[in-house]
Amino acid sequence: MSYKVKFSDYFNNLLLFTNIVLWIFIIYVIFISLIIGNILDKDYKTLIIVLISLGIIIIIFGYWFYAKINAFRKSSESVGESVGESVESLVKRRTLNEKLRIIEKLALYLYEDKYSIKIGNRIGITLISIGVIIYIVKYIL
Numbered sequence: 355m356s357y358k359v360k361f362s363d364y365f366n367n368l369l370l371f372t373n374i375v376l377w378i379f380i381i382y383v384i385f386i387s388l389i390i391g392n393i394l395d396k397d398y399k400t401l402i403i404v405l406i407s408l409g410i411i412i413i414i415f416g417y418w419f420y421a422k423i424n425a426f427r428k429s430s431e432s433v434g435e436s437v438g439e440s441v442e443s444l445v446k447r448r449t450l451n452e453k454l455r456i457i458e459k460l461a462l463y464l465y466e467d468k469y470s471i472k473i474g475n476r477i478g479i480t481l482i483s484i485g486v487i488i489y490i491v492k493y494i495l
Contacts, residue, residue, distance in 0.1 A: 370460045405485030409478040416474020
């Protein structure tokens with residue numbers, strides 16, 4: 355089966371890899387450097403502020419990225435390239451247990467399963483909870 359690549363496929367791939375790179379940047383670079391630096395300096399007030407603000411930023415980023423994906427889907431459908439049909443065909447292929455390429459699996463995770471929102475909410479709520487727990491332990495108890 356030959357697979358003809360459309361422009362929307364290139365743009366989808368770019369969106370997927372941008373999402374992955376931004377998540378890695380947010381989690382590893384900013385998260386680890388800010389939090390470990392504040393823990394080593396024993397600056398707990400700044401650590402609490404950083405944890406809570408990073409949690410809020412990550413939650414907003416998850417919703418923002420999903421909104422961008424939906425906007426792209428709607429604009430490409432109006433031009434004539436039906437991204438919705440390609441996602442529906444991927445869902446059918448997944449239910450039939452056909453082999454999917456990694457980029458197709460990522461597309462399903464972001465488009466159909468809304469993993470950008472789920473991951474953003476989980477990480478964000480975890481960071482906010484850690485910040486609140488540190489505040490309670492350090493300043494209330």
